[in-house]
Amino acid sequence: MAMSVETTLRLRNDFDELTAVAEATTNFLEENAAGPDVVFAANLAIEELVTNIIKYGYDDEAAHEITVHLAKNAEILHIRICDDGHAFNPFDQPEPDTTLPADERDIGGLGIHFVRHMLDSCAYQREDGRNIVTVTKKL
Amino acid sequence: MQITEHREGPIVVIAVAGRLDHAGAGTFQDYTVKHIQDGVRSLVIDFSDTVFVASMGIRAIIVPA
Numbered sequence: 001m002a003m004s005v006e007t008t009l010r011l012r013n014d015f016d017e018l019t020a021v022a023e024a025t026t027n028f029l030e031e032n033a034a035g036p037d038v039v040f041a042a043n044l045a046i047e048e049l050v051t052n053i054i055k056y057g058y059d060d061e062a063a064h065e066i067t068v069h070l071a072k073n074a075e076i077l078h079i080r081i082c083d084d085g086h087a088f089n090p091f092d093q094p095e096p097d098t099t100l101p102a103d104e105r106d107i108g109g110l111g112i113h114f115v116r117h118m119l120d121s122c123a124y125q126r127e128d129g130r131n132i133v134t135v136t137k138k139l
Numbered sequence: 140m141q142i143t144e145h146r147e148g149p150i151v152v153i154a155v156a157g158r159l160d161h162a163g164a165g166t167f168q169d170y171t172v173k174h175i176q177d178g179v180r181s182l183v184i185d186f187s188d189t190v191f192v193a194s195m196g197i198r199a200i201i202v203p204a
Binding site: 015016018019022040043044047048051102110111114 | 158160161162191193194195197198201204
């Protein structure tokens with residue numbers, strides 16, 4: 001049977017906490033034999049999705065907790081990110097027009113575009129007042 | 140993220156090592172914008188030792204350009 005490992009990282013809605021989360025994610029994945037493509041995809045998904053939550057997710061100035069749950073077996077990595085901000089489905093936004101020249105493009109939308117294309121599945125649900133985003137990467 | 144720079148004649152070469160993520164994007168953009176404001180017209184960005192670029196990092200590259 002394939003060995004399965006998991007960890008939960010918790011951070012406040014503060015950009016300064018992202019660096020520690022990136023380090024913890026990289027360490028956890030490298031210790032559990034994930035390849036550099038998986039480490040990169042996981043870091044990208046967490047950076048982009050958590051940045052969005054911190055920037056746009058909250059209607060107040062209070063401290064909030066965001067959890068990042070990583071679960072890996074021999075075949076797949078699951079990343080689940082939960083926050084208690086207002087309901088927001090990041091995958092329900094229009095795709096940016098990447099054919100336009102750089103100086104004519106709208107700002108924003110690029111991060112989610114990367115996540116959609118670098119990960120193998122992206123899902124969103126709203127449950128008990130929390131946003132739950134789950135992305136997967138095949139190993 | 141670590142930024143180092145050197146000059147090759149009129150060209151300024153800026154090397155970015157580590158992660159060009161949300162934390163580093165502002166610093167990087169301030170750096171390139173300062174050179175442009177100081178009159179530098181040829182900037183080369185060396186990403187040889189860059190291990191990660193987030194969308195904020197890409198914006199920081201495009202905006203000064």
